[in-house]
Amino acid sequence: MNGNVNITCAQAKEIDLVSYLSTLGYEPTKIKASQYWYLSPFRKERTASFKVNRIMNRWYDFGEGIGGSIIDFGIRYYHCSVSEFLSSYLEGRTVPVQVLDKVILPIPNEPILLVNSVRNLNTISLIKYLASRMISFDIASVYLKEVSYINSGRQFYGFGFQNNHSGWEIRSKHFKGSAAPKFLTHLSYGSNAIQVFEGFMDFLSFLQLNAAAGKSRSSDFLILNSTTMVAQAISVLHTYHSVDLYLDNDPAGERATCLIKLELPKAKDNRIRFAGFTDLNEYLCAQGITAWTPP
DSSP, X not given: OOTTSOOOHHHHTTBOHHHHHHHTTOOOSEEETTEEEEOOTTSOOSSOOEEEETTTTEEEETTTTXXXXXXXXXXXXXXXXXXXXXXXXITTXXXXXXXXXXXXXXXXXXXXXXXXXXXXXXXXXXXXXXXXXXXXXXXXXXHOEEEEEEETTEEEEEEEEEOTTSOXXXXXXXXXXXXXXXXXXXXXXXXXXXXXXXXXXXXXXHHHHHHHTTOOOOSEEEEOSSGGGHHHHHHHHTTOSEEEEEOOSSHHHHHHHXXXXXXXXXXXXXXXXXXXXXXXHHHHHHHOGGGOOOO
């Protein structure tokens, strides 16, 4: 860093945290994929509890329950203001630090689907399939449509869940796919609390479980429709006071949950509520709708 260059907050946040920590003498004790674990720079400890996610370029200290960007680290580490950190501890450094390379998460290849008609849910076979997944018609019909689509020159039908960019997640007993553009679905009702789900079947399962428990809707909802939508989701979640996560109990769900919590430590991971099951719908099917206790 050159002391004659004025560093902005945006520029500072581009600095690779792993490289910056190395200049301070801190090296990871364990590396697992994009997760770098350290003995906390904030205190003496024997077991690493300080983690940096190199994709998000964010840190989280599990011992204190705090985290954030390099700026949040600097003001905590040096006990200084933001301006003091930028001018005295970044601009004045003679040891160069690397700039983080942006990591673009690939979206899995899917067949190109063309939706050519949309109507209310009506086909018996689709309704029976939803019933086999323990989703009632009363709940499904509010959020799902019946869509006709062309795939590889042939026409099919299924139930569709629309995202906020007018794309569709399409399902049937024998098919799972998307009609572009791929995006998340944000259902806003003016609440300061939000529930987050990986897929719409888990969202519908949540509504089904709560309905069985006599609990009415009391929050907004965010359905990722793909774990590749985490960055877009975080920008939405920043505006909420309360964030509850119900992502899958699998590696993709774990990764997405960690990424969100690194950026938003206030977010609550609720996967323990369906521990032993991959997702909420699997839990619903195995346990029955009377098994749910509202949060």
